[in-house]
Amino acid sequence: MKKSLFLLALTIAAVVHAQQRQSSVGTVTTTAQTPVHDPVMIKEGNTFYLFCTGFGISVFSSTDLQNWKREKPVFATAPEWAVAAVPGYRGHTWAPDISYHNGMYYLYYSVSAFGKNTSCIGVAVNKTLDPASPDFKWEDKGKLLHSVPGRDNWNAIDPNLVLDEKKEAWLSFGSFWGGLKLVKLNNDLISIAEPQQWRTIAARPRAASSDTAAGNGAIEAPFIFQKNGYYYLFASWDYCCQGEKSNYKVVVGRSKTVSGPYTDKTGKPMELNGGSLIIEGDGKKWFGAGHNAAYTFEGKDYIIYHGYDAEDKGRSKLRIDELLWDAEGWPYVKKN
Template structure:
């Protein structure tokens, strides 16, 4: 009888662990995550950059936004953005946290990516202070065939910083940064287009078009750089069609090829995850390794809650050929 009770108790614990691992009750768009000490910190689109903390990726506490007031330069780029800051990216480098963020007018490439730094992410620390560094890269209608939003920083094997970003237009860009992680290098070998999709009409630098690709994120695993992007459309509640695809390359600058050998520059991409009857439009992911486990962090639109966008965290496995495996479940 004792063994039966112990087995039943273990079963109940396993159910609790499963439900906690996939808890999705906090509202987020475009989430990124990092760990400092024993605490996980989550940043996402929202007023002043929404900010959460957690001891276990299960129970989340809402923290004060990164920006109480808009960045001083932001209104000169997009006067209508109202301190609603999009799609941050967070990196720890040489004793400081670097957070990139997007300021934009919706569906326009009236956009810029800024940088803000901090020595710690712990709001209770005396060293906690966000210091804005201004604009990293800016796109201007009538000048640029790309959109300066959705930033992501990655270092290659030599320690060189590379910066990807983009949404619609003529695809995802990758640029080399200087050691200050802010200054964009402008030589011919410093700029690349790493993913794009065909449009059904002529390119127009004032129209995003229908080549729906955005949210690049580069994740290094073993000998490969994996480029994740989101295809199709977000931000439409239960009508969202977002899905995540991936390609990989031995070189951070590409070309990134999908499982069938098609370049992402030519519209390629192997499906990682798409929505189901419970979660619509899953996408805008980030990817990390915490304590030896790989995770995919993304948002999805909850069909059972009027299409509200919520946090989704899934463990990421790999098949025998080195391609990511992620299960959405229910």
């Protein structure tokens, strides 16, 4: 298992590095051909901005959700604190999360050692996302969370910020190990609130014979979306980053409170392997698909994620679908 996790991480790095070399700043691609991993999105003015895994954090922009232009990465050089905290980290940054609060854009991001939970979540802020604005400047606020092998049974990657009904801030995060976690933040959104409040919000069983602390309970990428009095927790199951062999998929549960418990359609808690399937590959157009985010733009709900293109050797591409809701208030996506 340890070897497979290492190979997975190498695959991610190789794919993203290849995509960076093939696409220069200013290059425009259509949605189905835009090379991304772990996309998140936000709108400023008439422009949508997409952030995803890549060297320095990859950035794209669009005015129509169809044609995406590559922008300069967030970081021209790797943050010094992250290089010191995570051996081997040189700027390839994972799974960002973007949101707007208090007149600022908050960008959470992940740095990690391959196959280990030597990982950190950092935060950067900006007044605007428009690179042509005189106010455009990313300011790194440094480390928010740090997981340590042998000390922590969780992994500090895949952050997602959510504000509850009291406007109090919580950060969900996690990958493998003991599952997905939730921690309360201070109002500054860049520090953990005291006394510290932690929750396990989703987990999967792990084989006792696993030779690594990560285990094989493949769950990651939490994203919490508020709708009709519920908090919906999306999570990704199984394995990404294996091209044609990827079996990534998205499941969902919901709760009346941000701290859970989150349960699926059958009432099974997500912390006990619960989760109702919402997205998976079909093996024809797309192999595995996952690591999603969800947003509302101009009255419509959207789910964005990456899928492994079955018509292009399993390469990872951007996918955007309208998020629909059934009579019981559960989300679904129309099958193409």
